[in-house]
Amino acid sequence: MACATRAVAPAQPCFIAADVGGTNARVSLVRTDANGALQVLSWQRYPCADYPSLAAILAEFVEGHPAREGIDCMVIASAGVVLDDEVINSNLPWRIKLAELRDSLHLRELHVVNDFAAAAHGVGRLGAADTRLLTPGVIAATTIGPALVVGAGTGLGAAVCIPTGHGVVVLPTEAGMAAFAPGNAREMEILAWLRKQGHRHVCTEQLLSGPGLVNLYRGLAELHGTLATLQTPAQIVQAAQQDEALALEAVLLFCGVLGSVIGDLAMITSAHSVYVAGGVVPQLIDFLPRSEFHARLVDKGAMRAVQERIPVRLVENEKLGVLGAASWYLQHLHARDHREQATPRPATTN
Structure with a gap:
């Protein structure tokens, strides 16, 4: 741990x-x-x-x-x-x-x-059975260091746990309010679409949260010139499980953004490990291997070798x-x- x-x-x-x-x-x-x-x-x-x-x-x-x-x-x-x-x-x-x-x-x-x-x-209270490894083949670091906890639910939250000789020091953040940084042309189009909706400051949680998944779905629908018929994250995930094209694209895009943001936060905090806590991610577990989640997580230029050694775990407790x-x-x-x-x-x- x-x-x-x-x-x-x-x-x-x-x-x-x-x-x-x-x-x-x-x-x-x-x-x-x-x-x-x-x-x-x-x-x-x-x-x-x-x-x-x-x-x-x-x-x-x-x-x-x-x-x-x-x-x-x-x-x-x-x-x-x-x-x-x-x-x-x-x-x-x-x-x-x-x-x-x-x-x-x-x-x-x-x-x-x-x-x-x-x-x-x-x-620190979790046991081995309480988490699932999302980065197969990556084992825990041999040295004690900061742990990043992040979750996408109603909003996007993150905090850093730093071990000391007298317990832990925890730094809360407002990571969800940070400006969204698109990682590809499609995400740049989504960013532009959100700005057209009247959002001068497009923050990360406007894409990476339950409501953020709905935003992605609606934005993609407009970009494709089709009707957005689904209203909730659960409906979108269910449709994606049935390979409905628009819902599947939205879910895979969400997973890619998730990997990119976790990678950025891990670099910023010098995290030795990452815990993804609750929210919508447990519903997307089967989509992560099909998406760019891991590629975006580690694709951080000169820091790639470091990112490849960071285990990411989904908390299931x-x-x-x-x-x-x-x-x-x-x-x-x-x-x-x-x-x-x-x-x-x-x-x-x-």
Whole structure:
């Protein structure tokens, strides 16, 4: 494992770890044992669109748990940033109000961590059976180094996990907002089409996400002078599986862009390994070998020899987000305890 999270805290009471995305919220009750091993006691997935707020989801989870009276700490992994008392994220169906959560759930502690920062904390908790190698023949690096975690879902997210002697340092990013760089003539045409739709800044996630796959399909339809009849990523993937020409072209184009962007991010972060977390990629697993995914991943000029040695793995454990949020919280507790122990106490007199 290129980036491992150490067990950094003694046994703790139960707390809630949640992974909130644009489509689903995954909520768990977790604790650690005396050895620092993380235990997921219960876990539930909630479709976000079925609830009026995150508070309603969390209240339902807590109410359904026998130990609810003792649950007063929560850590939430969510895309976006915290501004004052609110999580700013355009991909969620509702706003997250921190004061509302604290009051309605009677919380003593509430923390919000970037969703991909949480995922980066979580990769050290994964076992061999939790991932699938997307770069056959490439084995793990023999030296410890940064791990890149990237995922294309409602948007595009990425974070970097850097191992240290005292746990890990995780750097969240806004990689999805970076300007899209076309890699061939067709992608230049798609870029021009998106600009015609009124987008002055065409960011990478406008192509590399669930909605991005729809953009690719619609753009290709206009370039071919045909009608775009499919409306959702799932419909496009299903049609591509049946070799419908336009849908297949869109999916293969998506896979090529994915390889190119992962390659760029791996170079920028000096990653020794890459983890692709959830989103739409698991639905495209059979298309990757048919696409330019690997060719675009390694085609980085003088850095090709380096890129060819970077293993890329698909994370197949749906609990990654909650494991990562919980791991972040445990490291946070360890750092807080260390600061408190290091603070000199005032002298007392008899």
